[in-house]
Amino acid sequence: MNINQIADIIGANVIGTKQVDVLWLLTDSRSLSFPENTLFFALNSGHRDGAAYINILYQRGVRAFVVGPLFTITDAQPYPEAVFLIVGNTLNALQQLAAFNRSRFDIPVVGITGSNGKTIVKEWLYQLLRHDYAITRSPRSYNSQIGVPLSVWQINQQTTLGIIEAGISQPDEMQRLEPIVKPTIGVITNLGDAHQDNFTSLEQKCREKLTLFRHAQVLIYPQDNGVIAKCVAEMNLPATLSWGQSGNADVRFVQKTIDSIIYQYKGAQYSFPFPYAFVEDAFVCLLVMLYLGYSPKQISQMFADIEPIAMRLEVKQGHNNTLIINDSYNSDLTSLRIALDMLDQRAEAQQLTKTIIISDIPQQAIDDNTLYQQVFTLCKARKIDNIITIGTHISKYADSTMHVYMSTDDFLSSAQIRQFKDTAILLKGARSFRFERISALLEQRLHETKLEVNLSALVANLNHFRSLLRPTTKIVSMVKANAYGVGAIAVAKTLQHYRADYLAVAVADEGVELRNNGIFLPIIVMDPEAVAMDAIISYHLEPNIYNLTTLYDFMLAVERAGLTDYPIHIKIDSGMHRLGFEWDDMNQLITILKTGKSDDGMFSFPSDLVKVKSVFSHLAGADDPKFDEFTLQQIHAFSRCADKLIGSFDYKILKHILNSAGMERFAQYQFDMARLGISHYGFSALPNVKLQNVCTLKTIVLQVKTVKAGESIGYSRKTFLTRDSRIAVIPIGYADGFDRHLSNGVGEVLINGKRCKIAGNICMDQAMVDVTDVPNVKQGDEVIVFGDELPIEEMAEKLGTITYEVLTSISPRVSRVYYQE
16 A cells, blocks of 8 residues: 555544555564565554654664654654654554455455464464465464554455454453454354453453454354353354364364374264374364365365474574574464564674575465565565575575575585584474474584573563553563573573663673673673672673772772763662661762762762662562561661662662562552562462463483382482382483482472372482383483473472572573574
8 A cells, every 4th residue: 555545544644745655564663674665653562652763764764654643743854755644543553554454355364362272273274274275364473452453464465365363461452353353254262361360250351352253254162161152152143163072062072092083073973183282273273174165074184284383483502603593383474574583683692694594485375476576575685694595486586696405405415504604594494394404403412401491481471560560660680690590691682672671680790791692781780899890891781889898999990991970770778688778878878979089088089980870679578478567668768768869869860679579569669660580480479470481491201111119219229119110211410400309209290291200319410200100101202390381389399499599500501492482
């Protein structure tokens, strides 16, 4: 659409005459690819005003912007070549434009909602139907108030079927999404507790979700879910299709075997091949296909080719200072843009060149010529240094600057695969090309025990705590102790990308490491040592000043460096009695900060060496209600000192005392900033709050052996078997952080979904596990040490310690694998 059409659709007032043909909608300035055909929506998230990025985008070539009602002609003057569409609400305008685009096409659209399973259903439907339809579908999990309109905008003249996810976290949100998606086929996968805190009951949440289907031709739902069945019955829809085990279901589940599903439909029994879990999601796909007119025989043939969904984008270290970004989740144009965002982010942070290895893309909605022209335009817009194509289709359109291979085998046998150095490599291959073989050759072979870190969950937890605070309140993300053992560089890069306000480390070395790896956010050093003052200044770190000696040492270093107004942070001891100034110190401290001099002659510096950026304290027991009175005493003592300090200066000084638990339990005392630490990783101080798990510690089974009753297991013969047993050996020991106190039946691991007790003493490098009651355990099987189904809190409780210690004890030799969902 041209910019004038869009202005009419969204009812905008226009500043500027620039004519722009819009192909791309942008809400995140970091994802820009085609500036000359991009329309940027300056969304206001509460914490970030999108209008702040207009200047950056204008410099990068964007000329069309949708802005809010406060934008004026004066604001537009620095951008003479731009056109601005002024609307009352930029998010409403984005949704209105997407709804208009949807109304232009009379095609079937599958709308999918539910508490989980939405993305798997969407991707399996795409696999099953892509040979018969030109499909436009939501990229990844674009199911929010912003993601849905961005997904629907992709529907075009070539699309013959849409598959769109829609999720909600608040009442009334689905009412906004329904006219955008306008589904003809509705799917609700299930109903769970996700976001339940924002609804009065499951019934309310169910009705809200079902609002998406009020104009649908048919609704597919699980009959055995009583809440869903009840709410569906109330809707009076023209048609429904249900599945379940009960006789009332239209399609009845009969049995799941190892490699197939048996079901009953219209009085006859059928089956289709299905060797995976996620039976509910498979049934949803089955019912959609039955509704579309496929026969059970056709469906069985089509399910034979279905493949599991890799719902994450992994980052691993490779040989010769390379970084491997393995994206086997989607193979289409939109997912390529998302993966290129990560490639940009990681390569820039580690000062690496950029390489992409990309295969044929099985996309039907546009012709090959247009598709691959857009692929290569995207890559060149992101300044990819090295483009490698694999496949007969994409290689036809490659130019002389690219490296061309007809098959994955051709590439694997080439010399090029052994020549990568100092580069970030994005693997973007359709499943049939089996790019996992490329990944295996490029990756460093590491210890089989690994800590998997879900960076998407980390961001979700950060945003949860943002929602507890005022939009103006800043968050300091604590990344000390290698980000609690999770990996400071990867965590800090993610927090920086998602626009955290501040980072904090324990010692200067930790801050130096972050600076050397591309972190430019302000960083507080909580425990600055005298020997580190010069390094703090050299790397633009900001020290915590907690006594006069530390202040003296730092002012001396600042004077030596010839600097002025260097930012510092003042620590108050409000009752924890660890570090900090107290009330009796305040007058002397203020005098020194204002004048540079002290009455005793110790301080004699210029008055402008340092400038107080913040004053803060630390709560000793904010997570425990029995200490609430003491916590309030701490807050009062801190405020008394902080207010005296702040009132003595004529510039802004930030004030903060809340930690993770404090944000949840004492948000009324959030002041100007709050510090988020362990809760980044999914640990809440409140019993009913479910944060997302970030870390999963995994290993594998090395060997399984049968041991007779009466025999002992391990060093010191602490465990004697009372029955003939099968014992699995796993490559994790106390040198990896698997505490020896978990030996002899105290600790457990998860193998094939079953809990298995530790047998014998944990060794330095291995442990033994009793798998007698778990069938078919074999060498190479995955072992979960802690994760979603075996919470780290359980391990901490058995050890009589806290989650902090368990996480920070994980050895550096355990590889960290980072991924985004």
